[in-house]
Amino acid sequence: xxLVKFISxxxxxxxxxxxxxxxxxxxxxxxxxxxxxxxxxxxxxxATCHCFVDEAWLAKVGEPxxxxxxxxxxxxxxxxxxxxxxxxxxxxxxxxxxxxxxESQI
Amino acid sequence: MGTEHAVIVGASHAAAQLGASxxxxxxxxRISIVGDEAIPPYHRPxxxxxxxxxxxxxxxxxxxxxxxxxxxxxxxxxxxRVTAVDREQKCIVLHDGGNIPYSKLALTTxxxxxxxxxxxxxxxxxxxxxxxxxxxxxxxxxxPGKSAVIVGGGYxxxxxxxxxxxxxxNVTVLEALPRVLQRVTAPEVSAFYSRVHRxxxxxxxxxxxxxxxxxxxxxxxxxxxxxxELDADLVVIGVGVLPATELxxxxxxxxxxxxxxxxxxxxxxxxxxAAGDCTxxxxxxxxxxxxxxxxxxxxxxxxxxxxxxxxKLEAYHALPWFWSDQYDLKLQIAGLSQGFDRVVLRGAxxxxxxxxxxxxxxxxxxxxxxxxxxxxxxxxxxALSTGLSADAEKxxxxxxxxxxxxx
Ligand SMILES: Cc1cc2nc3c(=O)[nH]c(=O)nc-3n(C[C@H](O)[C@H](O)[C@H](O)COP(=O)(O)OP(=O)(O)OC[C@H]3O[C@@H](n4cnc5c(N)ncnc54)[C@H](O)[C@@H]3O)c2cc1C
Ligand code: FES
Numbered sequence: 001x002x003l004v005k006f007i008s009x010x011x012x013x014x015x016x017x018x019x020x021x022x023x024x025x026x027x028x029x030x031x032x033x034x035x036x037x038x039x040x041x042x043x044x045x046x047a048t049c050h051c052f053v054d055e056a057w058l059a060k061v062g063e064p065x066x067x068x069x070x071x072x073x074x075x076x077x078x079x080x081x082x083x084x085x086x087x088x089x090x091x092x093x094x095x096x097x098x099x100x101x102x103e104s105q106i
Numbered sequence: 107m108g109t110e111h112a113v114i115v116g117a118s119h120a121a122a123q124l125g126a127s128x129x130x131x132x133x134x135x136r137i138s139i140v141g142d143e144a145i146p147p148y149h150r151p152x153x154x155x156x157x158x159x160x161x162x163x164x165x166x167x168x169x170x171x172x173x174x175x176x177x178x179x180x181x182x183x184x185x186x187r188v189t190a191v192d193r194e195q196k197c198i199v200l201h202d203g204g205n206i207p208y209s210k211l212a213l214t215t216x217x218x219x220x221x222x223x224x225x226x227x228x229x230x231x232x233x234x235x236x237x238x239x240x241x242x243x244x245x246x247x248x249x250p251g252k253s254a255v256i257v258g259g260g261y262x263x264x265x266x267x268x269x270x271x272x273x274x275x276n277v278t279v280l281e282a283l284p285r286v287l288q289r290v291t292a293p294e295v296s297a298f299y300s301r302v303h304r305x306x307x308x309x310x311x312x313x314x315x316x317x318x319x320x321x322x323x324x325x326x327x328x329x330x331x332x333x334x335e336l337d338a339d340l341v342v343i344g345v346g347v348l349p350a351t352e353l354x355x356x357x358x359x360x361x362x363x364x365x366x367x368x369x370x371x372x373x374x375x376x377x378x379x380a381a382g383d384c385t386x387x388x389x390x391x392x393x394x395x396x397x398x399x400x401x402x403x404x405x406x407x408x409x410x411x412x413x414x415x416x417x418k419l420e421a422y423h424a425l426p427w428f429w430s431d432q433y434d435l436k437l438q439i440a441g442l443s444q445g446f447d448r449v450v451l452r453g454a455x456x457x458x459x460x461x462x463x464x465x466x467x468x469x470x471x472x473x474x475x476x477x478x479x480x481x482x483x484x485x486x487x488x489a490l491s492t493g494l495s496a497d498a499e500k501x502x503x504x505x506x507x508x509x510x511x512x513x
Binding site for chain 1: 178
């Protein structure tokens with residue numbers, strides 16, 4: 001099963017294995033990783049699942065769609081590598097994905 | 107583990123958050139979540155959306171997997187109805203006569219559907235839509251070419267209509283008031299939703315008075331007061347919910363259109379907190395007492411309640427927000443529009459599928475309904491949370507960047 005590595009704002013690292021097709025948001029929530037709130041449960045409506053994709057993985061993860069991009073403009077501390085984690089599906093291609101978590105979601 | 111025991115009654119959005127937040131907040135004692143549904147807390151919003159439309163599996167609905175509760179040492183006591191709270195003995199009583207002692211109690215009993223007692227309401231094929239079991243039963247009656255009559259043109263009724271159209275059904279929505287979404291939106295927004303539903307093939311009848319549901323064992327038709335008869339293979343009634351306050355009331359807690367709680371989610375008993383759809387609380391942003399039916403409120407108030415139980419008093423002051431997905435319409439609402447005296451529109455409501463309605467009371471922006479406009483939703487959520495004021499003229503002018511309308 002592909003592995004996702006979460007790095008919290010304070011530098012704490014957590015590695016979790018998830019089934020392909022799981023979103024990065026679920027990978028965090030299901031494993032009790034704090035820093036992702038995901039209030040809307042993945043409906044792309046709340047923007048409380050903001051994360052930063054490690055630069056090395058950006059190309060493989062791809063670009064946000066229009067809705068996600070508009071929401072990302074208004075999260076706290078938006079960066080070029082900002083994504084909503086509920087919109088990224090983990091696949092074998094993304095095995096080893098590194099995701100950084102923001103200091104705060106709201 | 108300490109000898110203290112936090113018991114949470116109800117096992118849904120508020121309960122899942124309360125349990126997790128108690129552990130995060132350092133609660134050392136036992137935690138039990140007692141609920142009458144058979145599965146761990148799950149996301150309710152998809153029930154009328156992707157789940158009803160067959161686009162989501164029930165496994166995907168869980169707020170957190172069962173393993174999370176085990177790991178966090180939170181006991182899930184499922185399929186158990188709580189029948190009483192004994193505040194003197196400090197225990198809850200279960201339907202089978204057993205009891206569970208508590209040192210702190212949290213009531214997250216949510217809401218239950220408002221029932222209609224129409225002639226024929228007990229026929230097979232007549233449903234309400236609140237929990238997973240309801241939808242699983244409804245799905246036994248859905249299918250291409252079948253006819254559904256939906257009583258109630260609120261968000262849940264309209265979402266149900268949209269999902270059933272996706273399933274290829276003939277759908278009629280009956281609304282008793284002159285327009286759909288009347289209690290929650292401006293006339294322009296209602297007109298927009300009526301138009302889109304009609305474009306998608308739904309029949310909407312407003313000012314509808316349902317006289318009876320017809321059929322011998324299963325429902326076959328819905329009869330209106332004006333004599334109209336509508337064929338129906340199934341009827342879904344969505345006419346609002348009532349807060350589940352029976353336990354609190356019987357236990358002598360203050361109840362007034364919801365369990366009355368203070369800004370720290372405390373009930374009138376210092377050892378009992380409450381959170382979510384079942385509470386009536388004061389909202390400092392709008393300075394009034396209210397009851398909310400939203401995931402945001404369930405989640406945020408549960409955090410406040412957990413903090414309180416951990417001895418950390420932090421007042422609840424989150425901005426209400428809500429969403430609804432129908433067809434390709436993504437509605438996001440920030441704030442509460444009740445009490446507005448003016449609506450400012452950005453974008454066209456009579457054509458296309460993207461606009462925002464900004465609700466004002468005098469010069470004060472109260473809320474936005476943003477349809478396929480996530481940017482405007484996000485901007486207003488920020489503005490209302492941080493106290494920025496809005497310029498109505500700039501909001502109405504699409505050539506002005508949305509950010510320029512706030513200062
Ligand atoms: C179909 C549908 C779609 C929705 N869509 C949205 C949406 O898009 N966005 C949004 O923000 N909100 C939406 N909502 C509202 C949202 O789901 C609720 O606000 C939320 O579920 C409230 O959570 P809660 O934990 O307070 O209560 P509830 O979810 O109502 O849960 C209360 C639980 O307590 C249990 N219970 C009650 N009494 C007892 C007892 N005595 N003993 C044991 N158990 C008991 C109940 O069975 C229930 O499981 C929707 C609701 C429905 C039904
Ligand atoms: S979980 Fe709400 S936007 Fe991702």
